[in-house]
Amino acid sequence: MGHAQKATEFNKDEAKVNWHDKALWYVREKRDKSAHNVQGWEYLRQLGSGIKANVLSNLDKYLIQFETNAKNNGIQVHWASNAEEHNTIINSILEKHNAKKVVKSKSMLTEECHLNPFLESKGIEVVDTDLGERIVQLAEEPPSHIVLPAIHKTKEDVDVLFQEHLNTKPSGGNPEYLVGEARKHLRDKFLNADVAITGVNFAVADTGGVVVCTNEGNADMGVHLAKAHIACMGIEKIIPQEKHLGVFLRLLARSATGQPITTYSSHFNKAEEGKEMHIVIVDNGRTEQLSREDFRASLHCIRCGACMNTCPIYRRSGGHSYDYTIPGPIGSILSPGKDLKKHSSLPFASTLCGSCSNVCPVKINIHEQLYKWRQIIVQEEKQPIVKKSILKTAGVVLSKPKLYKMAGKSARFALKHAPRFMIYNKLNAWGKARDLPEVKHESFDEWYKKRRKNE
Amino acid sequence: MSREAILKAVKKNKPEVLPLPEIDESAFQEDIDVVKTFKDNLALVGGQVFEITTDAIDAKIKEQYPNKSTIVATTTKSNLGNVEIDKNTDPHTLEHIDLAIVEGELGVSENGAIWITANNSLVRALPFITNDLVIILDKRNICLHMLEAYDNIAKRDRDFGVFISGPSKTADIEQCLVVGAHGAMSLTVLLV
Numbered sequence: 001m002g003h004a005q006k007a008t009e010f011n012k013d014e015a016k017v018n019w020h021d022k023a024l025w026y027v028r029e030k031r032d033k034s035a036h037n038v039q040g041w042e043y044l045r046q047l048g049s050g051i052k053a054n055v056l057s058n059l060d061k062y063l064i065q066f067e068t069n070a071k072n073n074g075i076q077v078h079w080a081s082n083a084e085e086h087n088t089i090i091n092s093i094l095e096k097h098n099a100k101k102v103v104k105s106k107s108m109l110t111e112e113c114h115l116n117p118f119l120e121s122k123g124i125e126v127v128d129t130d131l132g133e134r135i136v137q138l139a140e141e142p143p144s145h146i147v148l149p150a151i152h153k154t155k156e157d158v159d160v161l162f163q164e165h166l167n168t169k170p171s172g173g174n175p176e177y178l179v180g181e182a183r184k185h186l187r188d189k190f191l192n193a194d195v196a197i198t199g200v201n202f203a204v205a206d207t208g209g210v211v212v213c214t215n216e217g218n219a220d221m222g223v224h225l226a227k228a229h230i231a232c233m234g235i236e237k238i239i240p241q242e243k244h245l246g247v248f249l250r251l252l253a254r255s256a257t258g259q260p261i262t263t264y265s266s267h268f269n270k271a272e273e274g275k276e277m278h279i280v281i282v283d284n285g286r287t288e289q290l291s292r293e294d295f296r297a298s299l300h301c302i303r304c305g306a307c308m309n310t311c312p313i314y315r316r317s318g319g320h321s322y323d324y325t326i327p328g329p330i331g332s333i334l335s336p337g338k339d340l341k342k343h344s345s346l347p348f349a350s351t352l353c354g355s356c357s358n359v360c361p362v363k364i365n366i367h368e369q370l371y372k373w374r375q376i377i378v379q380e381e382k383q384p385i386v387k388k389s390i391l392k393t394a395g396v397v398l399s400k401p402k403l404y405k406m407a408g409k410s411a412r413f414a415l416k417h418a419p420r421f422m423i424y425n426k427l428n429a430w431g432k433a434r435d436l437p438e439v440k441h442e443s444f445d446e447w448y449k450k451r452r453k454n455e
Numbered sequence: 456m457s458r459e460a461i462l463k464a465v466k467k468n469k470p471e472v473l474p475l476p477e478i479d480e481s482a483f484q485e486d487i488d489v490v491k492t493f494k495d496n497l498a499l500v501g502g503q504v505f506e507i508t509t510d511a512i513d514a515k516i517k518e519q520y521p522n523k524s525t526i527v528a529t530t531t532k533s534n535l536g537n538v539e540i541d542k543n544t545d546p547h548t549l550e551h552i553d554l555a556i557v558e559g560e561l562g563v564s565e566n567g568a569i570w571i572t573a574n575n576s577l578v579r580a581l582p583f584i585t586n587d588l589v590i591i592l593d594k595r596n597i598c599l600h601m602l603e604a605y606d607n608i609a610k611r612d613r614d615f616g617v618f619i620s621g622p623s624k625t626a627d628i629e630q631c632l633v634v635g636a637h638g639a640m641s642l643t644v645l646l647v
Contacts, residue, residue: 027630038565040482079457132627148630173629175633187637221580221584224546242605242609246601246603247478249601260500261567261620267613287468
């Protein structure tokens, strides 16, 4: 099922779609307000983009430097070419510690690698501790947004879910009550966990340390209570120097939620005495994306989600319609690189309005990359016959001015006088949910000429 | 083995070397009252802040948190601590700490964040596991923005450190902001 079909499903509940649309737009507005408060914001984005471009062009050296510094601080560094290796490495660390209970803070990489089902099949309890992630975990769903994983759920949905799994009382969806109950439930998990797994927001080459950002404090509650910490990162999380955090931490939270910074920005450089720290560095298709000149800038992404919040398609189709770990505009340029056939509908899930590129804190040319993927997809993947023949006809008509004029005239005539069933048929995708605009009796060309004559 | 494969693939696929941009910090310069902006931003992120003298610290804490029974203070600036901890304290035993009083190293005006190290909290879990948190900060140690902050903390022993900006919070249920997720339920900053 392609994006359009899945989006149709999401759109069946109109009230919910409207709420989803508005809620995300509100986050986008908060982002604007927050960004405009920063002196030199555009320069900051420029720096973010420039530093990331330098990182990609020197990535092998930075990775080695990072590894050396991390090892000097007693951190154990592992490398995984793909998801399977990543999962196996983590399982072997857990086995070494005889770990049966694991708490995990937000990590899109472990979602990408399907770590949870893998560990569960080995008899290990994995608890996602970010509240939004816990909600979707209990609902047995993937996150629908990378920063707001449960944005597709109403508070009433959460109420029912918690009644079932946490034995809460019906509260009609009282957020304070539900968060309080989740706090108790997860505190118990933190206190009894053997190992904590976290993602990585930034890995600093010149110190060998990693930074993890949360608002809830769940990464720290997990790490500081467990006897071992495993941090999982894609190779592109590297930044050259610690002072560059001064650029990226200024950009990240403002772009994500409009906060000036996340509540906690935790810098892990060494394990606490008597404990262990591991870092797993993962490729899983990233080096291949690095080879694609037109698309490598997608690896600049710092996972803020701003492109999702601003996207008119994402807001009205929901994260699950993308059927990929990273949804939205950025997911639509990352996913075809992983599996062109499976994700071939995603680069078309865009109006190419460019809003995603405008808000991206590291200036990824997202909408241009979407357009470039389309060029590749129409060459390599079979397109629907209707789309193909319509575009072919349009190509002929648009290349011949006389034909174009005639086609315009007859279309205007037909739209005015033809019966409704002839116009609003299967070929007219635009007319599915709305009426066509009122038809004028003259073309722009005719109107313009007349106007000039009258001047 | 994967290490070599990944590094080899990166080397083969990476573009020509692009320069690392120099950061021109003058672009971020602002002539503002950093203490005032810090206080405003701290309020924005849900914390409360009081500017007081050192000898008024304990009275202020008692006024703000009158009913706390288990208190850890890792700073000599407060005498309210009644639970002793040291670097070897098992963090699990801090489960029922009502209030933690720690010193902050550095405040950041642009976002109300305060830098706390493992040295400040003795046990890393303390500022997270405590029900409520008080941070004492010297107002002379407030800088303008994060770039300046990293200059200030560049020469430190790197083990663990955290920027804390306000109490823990979540908006994961229908975008309703709820203060008090997994970390401290409230944050009070005493500027001295």
